[in-house]
Amino acid sequence: GTQNHLLLMYLSALKDATVKHITGLEAETVLGQAGITVNKNTIPSEKLSPFVTSGLRIGTPAVTSRGMKEDDMEKIALWISRVLKDVAKDRSSKTEINAVKKEVTEFAAKFPLYPEVN
Numbered sequence: 001g002t003q004n005h006l007l008l009m010y011l012s013a014l015k016d017a018t019v020k021h022i023t024g025l026e027a028e029t030v031l032g033q034a035g036i037t038v039n040k041n042t043i044p045s046e047k048l049s050p051f052v053t054s055g056l057r058i059g060t061p062a063v064t065s066r067g068m069k070e071d072d073m074e075k076i077a078l079w080i081s082r083v084l085k086d087v088a089k090d091r092s093s094k095t096e097i098n099a100v101k102k103e104v105t106e107f108a109a110k111f112p113l114y115p116e117v118n
Helices: 024-033 061-065 070-089 095-108
Strands: 006-010 039-041 055-059
Touching: 024 039, 024 055, 024 070, 024 095, 061 070, 070 095
Parallel strands: none
Antiparallel strands: 006 055, 039 055
């Protein structure tokens, strides 16, 4: 199990020689386009506006409510990484957004919101 139901990700930590900084607002937008819901979030000692942010809040209640487990969270983390790294390298890229959206849609279908309602 986990000690907490949420994760605060500091996006500046993704930056290296090949990746430009991506903001919380950008990450929230592109991950949403890929079918992954997250929220931009301020971090301790935030230097950016609360409308832009350097952080990203990722919560687990929505996915655990659908019956997803630890292995499923690892898949979600990899999708997040793929999208953010691709977009940070090329802001106009939709390659990983579109690929991940297809994978997320297929995966989420295995975990219906209301399985008793067909």
